Amino acid sequence: MSDNTTSIVLAGVGGQGILLASSIIAKAAMIAGFEVKMNEVHGMAQRGGSVIAQIRYGKNVHSPLVEEGTAKVFASLEQIEAIRFAHYLSPDGLAVVSTQTIVPVTVSMGSGKYPQDVKQRLEKIFKNLIIVDALGKANELGNIKVANVIVLGAISRGLDLPLETWHEAIKSEVKEKFADLNIRAFEAGRNS
């Protein structure tokens, strides 16, 4: 809990594009002049399991791992994953949750239920909450793959990194031909 280190946790389901979103945050923080550490999940858990990525930036950062209860911003690309990993957020932190639903196979097999009251739960857990229809907005932009960058736009509202650094980071992390689309996605999220 080094006092001047900012921690961010992203949650979601393997394959949703968490790695890109976390790379962009890390890059933006680096461009802004901070030391950055970040951790991501590869391997087994990527096959459709729950995954998280952790980013920390500040003047002098040691551990790449975020302690539970200390993240300044917590975001989830899937609704119930937001609930599963909510305990990473600090009490006064910002939560960003995409309304996307991915039903786990365990539900289809009848060994679990996808809760029907997700919105109420989210509102109860998070004091400071932004809910985004990232998939819907991504559809409007013509490419569902940018849902993660829309969430990123909303995340940026809780972080003190200048707008230009975000744009620069996006340009450096996505293929050139998708840069414009991703910047529009980012703006859509930031203004949501």
Place this chain on the structure above:
Amino acid sequence: MELLSGNEAFARGAYEAGVTVAAAYPGTPSTEILENIAARYKKDIYCEWSPNEKVALEVGAGAAQTGARVLVTMKHVGLNVAADPLMTLAYTGVAGGLVIIVADDPGMHSSQNEQDSRNYAIFAKVPMLEPSSSAEAKEFIKIGMDISEKYHTPVIVRSVTRISHSKGPVELCQRIQPRTEFGFVKNPQQYVTIPVWARKMRVQLEEKLGQMLQASNESPELNRIEWADEELGIITSGICYEYVKDIWPTASVLKLGWSNPLPDTLIKDFAAGVDKILVIEELDDILELRIKAMGIDCIGREFIPGIGELTPSVLRQCKAKMQGEEYIVPAPVEESKDLPARPPVLCPGCPHRGVFTVLAKNKVVVTGDIGCYSLGSLPPLSSLDTILCMGAGISMAHGMDKAKANHKVVGIMGDSTFFHSGITGLLDIAYNKGASTIIVVDNRITAMTGHQENPGSGKTLMGEDTIEASIEAIGRACGVKRVFSINPYDLAETSKVIETEINTNEPSLIVSKAPCPLAVGKPVGHKRNVDAEKCKVCGMCLKIGCPGMEGGEKGQVPKVNKLLCAGCGLCEQVCKFGAITMDKEI
């Protein structure tokens, strides 16, 4: 300055160190090292996926004996496979630098066990370096090469998941130019380990260890003391150093980057300067026992767990416990208690699903193996009964058969695993007159670890076209007469062949052939729909465990998630009521 993962930094380190040959077999969390070498430095570094880790290390040994600088990488269990060459390579030593990166997986994020590779350095009598960040990951490869050449020994660099898969800032440097000519200099007394010469090498090995011990005491860039408070001194290595700096910011720290041979005088100096010593190490209590054996009092395992990975929160708890206090790590919120679990699953469109759907219907014991098909062990397919190590899927089937088990046995493994260590097992079955039914799920790629090429893929790591080794032909060459190729998306055919072979009293090899759709980057076919009129909600389509088919509350018609459906059509084939139809969309 660049933000690199540990694995990217290892690759960069190899490049900067003037490495010209790199060999590996993939394995999480080590895989991306060679992928990065191939993606960025293949102009300067020859790199290959070897069929297994033993081969990779032997390729590395050969290259190093010509004077080349060589990198070999693997996951922790890979070193078990490569242990044979390692043990004796320590005796012969190397002419050019040879660094072996071994990536441990504390917490078993993606592994079948949690073995601590530091034991191997002691066991094999070779030096071990343990970087704590991406910056050190790069630097330690270069230092490791120098140590390797200076003492003519292979050097192990130990990574862990949190080093390999964490990113941090790295300063890039120029490549040290490799020599321009390579060649083996004959010297049988050095390279031929017949007993008469090996005995001499054995003595030299101890001499080298003595010299390295002195060096590890006098290498501040690797082993350093950070003096601060006198009350508590912490001895630690690798990633734990970073956690210690967060949790005990005011303690004195002895940071071990060169942990074998263990720098004894440095430890004594450190012990003399602090009141109390705490040893923080992930997994086995190797440092603690050796420090205690030096007659130095210290605490460690009493407060620091030896099972699972250490994290800043775990250590914050340990710290509180040591101070007689309690620190409660924020737990998952109350509202998360009834959430459905989300375990990893076979992807939509995975060709392995067809084979497991058939196996699930048959009363057989399935000796399995490690790969995506390991997921066939989980519900609802639940049809894989053992996983031991790579290769065991075939050999264990033969063992059960020879024990005259009172049930049928099917052995199953993937193509990459077959090339890794399945061939010898199959040869055993043919040679020793077994009768097992072996299924190789051949998706022409090493999928589980993220799609690496293998001898069946037709491409090398460097992107060149090459042979596509045929599993059927290898099976026949081993002497198996009943060899079949099946299309796993055709359930009728798959089940006919498997069921016939299970009941045949002869060895058989069934090769299930279909490329991994993820690797090909294309869906298998047209998406499917559920026709609510015809659906009787029998649940059959849910029993194949496809994430693309979403079941709802009891009595509700399942629906296809169009974002996920890959159009393999298995659900359509298991539906008895013709309620699943093809969409126009692919």
